Amino acid sequence: MSKKRGLSAEEKRIRMLEIxxxxxxxxxxxxxxKIAPKEKGxxxxxxxxxxxxLVDDHLVDSEKIGTSIYFWSFPSKAKNVKKRKLNDLQSEVDDCAKKLKKTEDAIAHESVGREANDERTETLSMLEQLLKxxxxxxxxxxxYRDSDPEYIAQLKTETEELKSAINRWTENIYTLKSYIKNKFxxxxxxxxxAFGIPSDLDYIE
Known part of the structure; x- marks a missing residue:
């Protein structure tokens, strides 16, 4: 004999609303x-x-009166909630329908002149081959990039720029050292x- 199945969460909600x-x-x-176990299982x-x-879904109202919290729900409450939910869903459906229509119109517009034919098929095939x-x-x-004259020239330019930057900072360090030496x-x-400056610091030729 199979074991009796317990109530699902939705069944409990329905039975509670019936109370x-x-x-x-x-x-x-x-x-x-006390009532729910006895009358609704x-x-x-x-x-x-x-x-x-049910309170979270606005199907049951609650109010604290004094030190006690009371709960209530009338049939019209559930009806209004369902009606509002239905209206929200209908609005979503309408929005989706508008977006779908807009997309279909865009596809139809973009498809003009792209109808399947032998010439178009041949052109697309040739394009695919050329891309490959x-x-x-x-x-x-x-x-062969390492042997590319333009690439090598670019590397030389970048190297010269880096060399200039290094020498510029070296000059700044020498200037700062001279200032500190005279000042202090x-x-x-x-x-x-004191400043972690290498003793062999020098310009790059």
């Missing part, structure tokens, strides 16, 4: 924890969780040691 809608009354949590431990999910050929040539060219009467070795 409110059939009675059209106000309840405290402790009252629902909802375990007492899950009553609070079910109520909270171009890709192969690029790979082949990359192998320090020797070159002391300045180099």
């Amino acid at each position: 409110f809608h059939n009675s059209k009354d106000f309840f405290q949590l402790k009252e629902l924890e 909802i375990t007492m431990q899950s009553v609070k969780e079910v109520i909270q999910s 050929q171009e890709e192969g040539l690029k790979k082949e060219l990359q192998k 009467q320090m020797e070159n070795e002391a300045i180099d040691q």
Whole structure:
């Protein structure tokens, strides 16, 4: 004999709403924890969780009065929530329909002059072959890049620029060392040691 299946979360929500809608009354949590297991087969431990999910979905209202919290829901409440949800979904459907129509119009517009024919098929095939050929040539060219005069000239230019930058900073360091030496009467070795300047610092030819 198979074991009796427990109620799903949605079944619990439906049965809990029936308590409110059939009675059209106000309840405290402790009252629902007694009524729900007895009348609707909802375990007492899950009553609070079910109520909270219905409150979160605006299917059940709650209000703290004094030190007690009361819960209630009338049939019109669920109807209005469902109607509002239906309207929201309909708006989404309408938006999607508009976007779909716009996309279809764009496709139709872009498709003009691109109808399938022998000439178009042949042209696309030739284009594909040329693109593959171009890709192969690029790979082949990359192998010989180190021997490319333009590439070598570019490297020389970049090297000269780096050399100029290094010498410019070297000049700045010498100027700073001269200032420190005159201002604080320090020797070159002391300045180099204090600022981590290599003793063999020199210009690059």
